[in-house]
Amino acid sequence: MTSAVDRKMESYIEELGDSRALTLYRKLPKGKKLRTKLIFKIAGESQEAIDVASTVEMIHLASLLHDDVIDGATTRRGKISVNASDGDKSAIMLGDILYSKAFYQLTDMSPQIAKIISNAVILLSLGELADVELSSKFHTNKEAYLKMLYQKTASLMEASAEVGAILARKDRELFREYGKNLGIAFQMIDDILDITSDSKTLGKPALHDFIEGKVTLPYIYLYESLDREEREYLKSLHKKRLSEDEALWIKGKMRENRVVERAYAEAKALVEEAIKLMDSVGEEGLSDIARAMIEREF
Amino acid sequence: MTSAVDRKMESYIEELGDSRALTLYRKLPKGKKLRTKLIFKIAGESQEAIDVASTVEMIHLASLLHDDVIDGATTRRGKISVNASDGDKSAIMLGDILYSKAFYQLTDMSPQIAKIISNAVILLSLGELADVELSSKFHTNKEAYLKMLYQKTASLMEASAEVGAILARKDRELFREYGKNLGIAFQMIDDILDITSDSKTLGKPALHDFIEGKVTLPYIYLYESLDREEREYLKSLHKKRLSEDEALWIKGKMRENRVVERAYAEAKALVEEAIKLMDSVGEEGLSDIARAMIEREF
Numbered sequence: 001m002t003s004a005v006d007r008k009m010e011s012y013i014e015e016l017g018d019s020r021a022l023t024l025y026r027k028l029p030k031g032k033k034l035r036t037k038l039i040f041k042i043a044g045e046s047q048e049a050i051d052v053a054s055t056v057e058m059i060h061l062a063s064l065l066h067d068d069v070i071d072g073a074t075t076r077r078g079k080i081s082v083n084a085s086d087g088d089k090s091a092i093m094l095g096d097i098l099y100s101k102a103f104y105q106l107t108d109m110s111p112q113i114a115k116i117i118s119n120a121v122i123l124l125s126l127g128e129l130a131d132v133e134l135s136s137k138f139h140t141n142k143e144a145y146l147k148m149l150y151q152k153t154a155s156l157m158e159a160s161a162e163v164g165a166i167l168a169r170k171d172r173e174l175f176r177e178y179g180k181n182l183g184i185a186f187q188m189i190d191d192i193l194d195i196t197s198d199s200k201t202l203g204k205p206a207l208h209d210f211i212e213g214k215v216t217l218p219y220i221y222l223y224e225s226l227d228r229e230e231r232e233y234l235k236s237l238h239k240k241r242l243s244e245d246e247a248l249w250i251k252g253k254m255r256e257n258r259v260v261e262r263a264y265a266e267a268k269a270l271v272e273e274a275i276k277l278m279d280s281v282g283e284e285g286l287s288d289i290a291r292a293m294i295e296r297e298f
Numbered sequence: 299m300t301s302a303v304d305r306k307m308e309s310y311i312e313e314l315g316d317s318r319a320l321t322l323y324r325k326l327p328k329g330k331k332l333r334t335k336l337i338f339k340i341a342g343e344s345q346e347a348i349d350v351a352s353t354v355e356m357i358h359l360a361s362l363l364h365d366d367v368i369d370g371a372t373t374r375r376g377k378i379s380v381n382a383s384d385g386d387k388s389a390i391m392l393g394d395i396l397y398s399k400a401f402y403q404l405t406d407m408s409p410q411i412a413k414i415i416s417n418a419v420i421l422l423s424l425g426e427l428a429d430v431e432l433s434s435k436f437h438t439n440k441e442a443y444l445k446m447l448y449q450k451t452a453s454l455m456e457a458s459a460e461v462g463a464i465l466a467r468k469d470r471e472l473f474r475e476y477g478k479n480l481g482i483a484f485q486m487i488d489d490i491l492d493i494t495s496d497s498k499t500l501g502k503p504a505l506h507d508f509i510e511g512k513v514t515l516p517y518i519y520l521y522e523s524l525d526r527e528e529r530e531y532l533k534s535l536h537k538k539r540l541s542e543d544e545a546l547w548i549k550g551k552m553r554e555n556r557v558v559e560r561a562y563a564e565a566k567a568l569v570e571e572a573i574k575l576m577d578s579v580g581e582e583g584l585s586d587i588a589r590a591m592i593e594r595e596f
Contacts, residue, residue: 096423
């Protein structure tokens with residue numbers, strides 16, 4: 001039950017004895033807790049697993065707070081984001097408070113676990129910095145994009161799976177690999193959903209990523225498929241509020257060149273690799289998590 | 299030699315293997331390293347002390363990066379600040395990278411030391427959040443102000459002194475108290491210098507704090523000394539770009555009511571307490587550090 005993690009996090013924040021921080025914290029939507037589910041599925045719901053998952057989720061919340069400031073987001077999971085309701089300053093600081101409290105709690109865990117999790121935070125911060133740079137101008141650098149995606153999204157899932165395996169005395173490397181594949185595929189599919197979902201399902205305008213400057217995999221593939229003139233046109237639309245016609249042109253060209261299918265196949269291959277890894281050790285629950293991810297609504 | 303700490307920090311950042319982060323990091327002015335000096339003076343310049351001081355200085359740099367974003371500062375130690383040169387996003391992320399790398403390095407130290415330092419980071423983040431709130435409107439809450447000042451500035455000095463004492467197997471509590479007094483006095487004097495120094499010496503406009511919304515101790519004392527009409531006038535000047543006349547009125551009233559002297563006496567009492575603590579254990583070098591602080595230029 002992920003609610004044990006919610007209670008634990010709340011008690012961590014209460015321990016700080018700061019009513020302003022607690023009030024701000026309570027405004028955060030707590031989300032699906034995918035990383036907790038991973039840890040629980042691997043390690044069971046022991047007290048140790050709850051403690052570790054709580055630090056991981058606090059770190060995840062902190063990174064989202066800073067991410068929303070950086071993206072100038074106004075909503076988070078359908079609710080108004082803290083940067084929008086209470087200002088960037090409060091959002092940055094609440095993020096720092098959650099990070100530092102999580103690190104404080106890590107000092108009570110084994111150095112091995114503390115190292116894996118704090119290393120993931122380094123990676124996710126580096127990924128966020130790379131994202132800022134990659135989003136500043138149009139690019140077609142698939143390698144840089146995938147590295148950023150791994151750092152920003154997959155590193156904490158990879159760490160969660162590895163730490164879960166350590167708690168359960170299972171094969172670290174294998175679960176680590178599983179978590180990494182799952183994390184990369186997760187973000188790839190998120191990127192695809194930004195293109196294929198309508199704005200109502202998504203809670204944000206369609207093609208939002210490209211408008212925000214993010215050149216995700218389907219756009220890189222699209223660029224590669226276009227002729228010279230079309231490439232220039234695509235570049236001219238980058239980071240722009242798109243008219244209905246412009247958005248339709250992008251979506252039409254994407255359909256024509258089957259770029260979403262290509263990106264989806266790539267995500268699917270990673271998920272299948274993850275399923276294979278878990279099947280090899282009889283972890284059907286974890287295979288199911290991977291399977292559910294690739295079957296998210298398109 | 300604090301340069302060993304500069305080299306260590308640089309190598310920590312190089313280890314990340316991220317040229318963008320390294321380039322940004324190299325733009326940071328490395329400052330006086332007061333916390334390193336404290337640690338070295340207490341514990342000597344062992345490799346252990348260098349390692350601890352390097353994590354503390356990285357944390358300090360991270361907090362300044364976020365602080366400058368929050369204050370919208372354009373300079374830091376006379377150089378253009380990273381938020382001004384490379385944008386808020388990069389400054390927030392470089393801060394997160396420095397925090398997480400510091401925490402990662404802490405996992406190689408004793409849990410006792412890691413706990414003290416990470417607790418200080420919680421406090422300084424809470425202090426920064428409190429500062430945001432206190433600066434949002436005029437207040438005369440001395441207690442809240444002093445608590446914020448302790449959290450935001452003194453907590454990391456307190457932790458540095460305590461950790462230094464642990465490394466040197468000296469009296470933790472005594473050195474902790476010394477570091478706390480020193481840290482609070484340091485910030486009180488900084489607040490006074492913002493009033494008494496001219497803009498050239500300070501590298502920022504005079505009365506900058508009040509213009510930015512920060513109601514420091516001299517302003518609280520001034521308010522208490524004024525009559526009802528003058529109080530309203532002072533409040534009307536809060537968080538405003540001040541005309542020459544308005545600035546002169548504030549400074550004149552401060553002189554008339556000797557509020558700077560009163561704030562200075564308070565800082566001095568803390569420093570004298572710190573000196574007494576160090577004299578009691580024959581730590582003359584540390585008494586000298588405290589003495590030098592109170593004798594900064596007025």
